[in-house]
Amino acid sequence: MKNIAVIGAGITGVTTCYALSKRGYKVTVFDKNRYAAMQTSFANGGQLSASNAEVWTQMSTIMKGLKWMFRKDAPLLVNPRPQWHKYSWMTEFLAQIPNYEKNTVESARLAIAAREHLFSWAQEENIEFDLETRGILHIYQNQQDYDHATKVNRLLSMGGLERHAVSADEMQAIEPSLRGDLYGGYFTPSDSTGDIHKYTRGLEKACTRQGAHFIYDATVQKLHTDGSQVRIDFAQANSGDTQTETFDGVVICAGIESRSLSAQVGDRVNIYPVKGYSITVELPDAVSQQSAPWVSLLDDNAKIVTSRLGLRRFRIAGTAEFNGENYDIREDRIRPMVNWCRKHFPDVDTEHVVPWAGLRPMMPNMMPRVGIGKLPGIYYNTGHGHLGWTLSAATAEIVGDIVSQTMPAELDNSLGTLSEPLRRAS
Ligand SMILES: Cc1cc2nc3c(=O)[nH]c(=O)nc-3n(C[C@H](O)[C@H](O)[C@H](O)COP(=O)(O)OP(=O)(O)OC[C@H]3O[C@@H](n4cnc5c(N)ncnc54)[C@H](O)[C@@H]3O)c2cc1C
Incomplete structure (x- = not known):
């Protein structure tokens, strides 16, 4: 049986582990945190949203972003401090404008494909x-x-995707608790929401039942490959010891850290960390519970998404900040989300609001990197940006198929050079 390592136990790593376990691989997942889904897959917007598949590489979106740069409470913030990675990433982002339509269509297609797997696994x-x-x-x-x-x-x-136009009156009928000025909307009945953290932890347990092994508090420091085996050096947080394990292959699902890991094996996976915030509003009483929406909302102007996580929690998420690997929770970024809640849902109690910040692993074309690396045994399923929850069940299946084609679970790894079509899969 082939032995595959997965680096990262966020939504992409755990879905990849599940897809590989189902295909008969012996899987070991490494994560530097103590539990699964503690980084970007912890408290995101919750939307499983094919309707949010539009990529941002479009001139009007960029012009809007530039105007926002001068507003303190704007949904977009760019730290102007010179930093090579940020500006080179932005240059590549601009170069993707010609692919806006193609990538939006492809994201929507992937998001629809993902639903089937995500729901059936659950x-x-x-x-x-x-x-x-x-x-x-x-x-x-x-x-x-x-x-x-x-x-x-x-x-x-x-x-x-089927998404239809709705008038302001129809919007009110779809979500009666909604308040504020409304011009019109679009409704996607087939989209949904859920708690990414709970899902990832649940699927992790399913992987364990299927024989996968999770090594936590373990930071992968070095990847080596000799063409037939991949060696992983990792440091254990508790002891500080560095250990080594050897595998037939590795799938890199390390969120924003996929970039530095990929560089170690000669690949370029140009992920930039695009920061976002969420607040989880606790709904302590019957009035708040009745006044918070059940239908998920996306306010395109404020760049805010919402999801109702059971009777007692209402999640609001948004903003995009280009400020490197920075997890600070800023009060002036959280306040606009609380104000948005008060404006649209005035009867919701905002006394207890739990703030959070996470870093979206974003590629310049806003498409995930799924496929093989330059060297044998190296695979990627990473860079899902603003849609990791929505897309990862589909991309896990794709990478599962690619691993099966290039390194069958029960046969030896005699494939030698990887074929061009698979290389292009990335
Ligand atoms: C505010 C906000 C709102 C969002 N809302 C939505 C939404 O509504 N819908 C949607 O589809 N998406 C949404 N997203 C995006 C989505 O949350 C992400 O795309 C997704 O969580 C990324 O998952 P991941 O597995 O790639 O990364 P992560 O969840 O960050 O997982 C990567 C894991 O790799 C581990 N790791 C990294 N390096 C190493 C190493 N060297 N050794 C060991 N372990 C390592 C980390 O510890 C981490 O656990 C949102 C994101 C944000 C920030």
Whole structure:
């Protein structure tokens, strides 16, 4: 039986582990944290949103972003301090503008494909994760934003998504608790929400039942490959000892750290950490519970997404900050989300609000990197940016198939040079 390592126990690493275990591989997952899903897969927006598949590499989005740079409470913030990685990444991001339509269509297609796997795994493995299948409502306050959404709809429907226009009255009927000025909206009944952390922990347990092994508090420091085996050196947090284990292959699912790990094996996976924040509003009483929405919302102007996580929790997430590997929770970034909650849901109690910040592992084309590396035995399933929860069940299946084709679980690894089509899969 082939032995595969997975680096990272976030949503991408755990779904990859599950896909590989199902295909008959012996899988070992390394994570530097004490538990699964403690980094970006901890408290995100919760949306399983094919309707949010639009990539940001578009001139009007970039112009809006530039205007926002001068507003302190704007959803976008760029630290102007010179930093080579940030500016070179942004240059590559701009170079992706011609691929905007293609990548939006492909993201929507992947997001739809992911649903089937994510839901069937949850059912098979009995995972409870506060799933709400009441759809996602995009809300717009002015005609300009609404007209842009109408253009995006054409691309989403090319990707196979059904999303329909709704009037302000219809929006109120879909989510009666919604308040504030509304111009119009788009509703996607097939989208849903759920708690990424609960799901990842549940799937991790399922992987363990299937024989996978998780090594926590273990920071992977060095990857070596001799063409047939991959050696992993890792430091154990408790003892400080460095240990080594050897595998037939490795899948790198290390979120924002995939970039430095990939460089060790001669690949370039140009991930930039794009910071976002969430607040989890605790709903302590019947009034708050009734006044918070159950239908998931996406306010395109404020760049805010919401999800209802059971009776007692309401999650609000958003903002994009280009400020390197920085996890600081800033009060001036959290306050606009609390104010947004008060404006649209005035009867929701905001006394107990739990703030969080996470770093989206973002590629310049905003598409995940899924496929093989330059050297044999190296695979990637990483760089899912703003849509890791939405896409990872599909990309885990894709990388599972690629590993099966290049390194069958029960046969020896005699493939030698990897074929060009698979190389292009990345
Ligand atoms: C505010 C916010 C809101 C979001 N909302 C949504 C949403 O509504 N819908 C959606 O689809 N997506 C959303 N996302 C994006 C989504 O959360 C991410 O794309 C996803 O969680 C990334 O998962 P990951 O497995 O790639 O990374 P992570 O969850 O960060 O996992 C990477 C893991 O690798 C481990 N690791 C890294 N380096 C090493 C090493 N050297 N050794 C050992 N372990 C290592 C880390 O400890 C970590 O556990 C949001 C993100 C943010 C920040």
